[in-house]
Amino acid sequence: MQWRNVTVFLAGKCLRMATLLTALCLLSFFLLRLSPIDPVQAYVGADMLQVGPEQRARIAEYWGLDKPPVEQFLHWASAVVRGDFGTSMIFRRPVLSVIGERFGASLFLMGAAWLLSGLVGFTLGVIAGMRRDTWVDRMIKWYCCTLASTPTFWLGLLVLTVFAVWLGWFPVGMGVPAGLLAHEVTLGDRLHHLVLPVLTLSVLGVANVALHTREKLIDVLASDYVLFARARGEAGMTLFWRHGFRNVVLPALTLQFASFSELFGGAVLAEQVFSYPGLGQTIVEAGLRGDVPLLLGVVLFSALFVFSGNLIADLLYRIVDPRIREGAGV
Amino acid sequence: MNGSQFDMAAERPGRPLTGGICQPGFHRRHRMAGMVLLSALLLAGIVAGGILLGDSRVATHLDIRNAAPSLEYPFGTDWLGRDMLARTLKGLTLSLAIGLITATASVGIALVLGLMAATLGKTVDSCISWLIDLFLSLPHLVTIILISFSLGGGVKGVIVGVALTHWPSLARIIRAEILQLRSAEFVLTSRKLGRSRWWVATRHMLPHLVPQLYVGFVLLFPHAILHEAGVTFLGFGLSPQQPAIGIILSEAMRYLSAGIWWLAFFPGLSLLIMVRAFDVLGDNLRRLIDPHSAHE
16 A cells, blocks of 8 residues: 555656656757857867868768757657767767766765765754754854855865865875876775865755754754653753654755755866866866767756655655655555 | 753743843844944945956056965965956956846746746646746756856856746745735735735735745845856856956966965955855844844
């Protein structure tokens, strides 16, 4: 009974996602078509003077750019349905393989930052909530509010200046050491290059979760059952573990999953600062150099990424939370 | 947490006055008014500085290039000998203007769509909620890059991009608020008394929406400014000739490894302080004006 409900819910969500993705395909395709940046020009780039009008026409024909936009869209869309996103103009490789490779690098970065910011943010929120209106609470609140107005890329630049340029502890950017062949790069090298971007992203990601957890915990602590528990003499960590933790952890977890969109945005900026070869840097390159197929691919992929985060958040509520589970089961 | 239940009960209605500045004659409201004044002065100073400082300070002076921060050049100079303080102030003024335009536009879009969703029936409502989902399904930065790309970059691209990405959450709030208001007793009574829809909307509903719109604006503004700076930093926004914080920081990136840290440090810090000042201004002003918290 209960699982059937979850399945129905899941199917509804996926259907909605399908309509959204279709609209997104249409919208982004025609948005990009609207662009004054000429894709042939972008493709030719610096060789502008050596490419004559006939060659331009040939290139346009090769990419299918001489056909009417609707026909182009149908051509592209039917290819996408078959799993073919076309060829990236910058990398001269299939879009999907570029995205796959870059997303692998981004996944490390985003995953580590996500985990770290979640854990630290939750802990800070709990501390602030338990010690409400003390100096610890005010410090944490002030810190979180300041973080909310800090530009990600500026923090990245600061971290880079202090730890890479002045102290020299970490390399200045890039995903792997320069001048090494792919098989010579060790896991340690990769981790070494990952530390600063992860630090930047997780320092900023803390604010949201911490403030939210603090509010929730204050609500819980004001409830009647906590009042009763206090009357029985419970206090401190025991009180928190028995009555606070389970009520607070689920909203925090949901919030973390629902924040995939901000995580992606932060990663785009952080990857740019640290020249980290991830998906974020790819979309910037594709946009700046007019690589339409790659740009479309990354846009659709980021939509899928955000959607799966939101879906997990919804499912968590349905499956983990006994109140909603029971309610849905009736 | 060691407080007894009585402390908690006492805390419930409003936060107790805390801190050492609570001497007689110096109330919370005074302190808030002081903060408002201070932030307003800071913002006014930034704008005045940005407008009044002549172009001579941002002209090229090759004899003083890469000067470290000093009394004459508090933010130092860049590789062309331009005064970073003047560039930062001009950049902040531009950011402030773009932030105001985009946040206002976003609030406007949110108001119109929220209103339509709440009043024009079920079909329009589900269409708009689908539209909201569509805009929330992409990371903001990706949407802005997409829109900016399709408009060919520049100021126009950034303004349209940022304005079009920040309305969805506010539109949801406004829709919920109006739905709640429509079944409120004073609205129903007024309708029964034969008032027109227009009368009800402007006399009874709008005053309730104004605080929501204001709070929405205050919350949107920092996001708008930071996104503008971010997109410009990535290279999609304002052109390199314009004095924008994003441009300054992306140029600074090239000089970081040479140890010229002041190119990035001060402009970014100023941006942070400006956004914070606006936050403080908006939040305190709201609490001073809003009747719900005016008694504090």
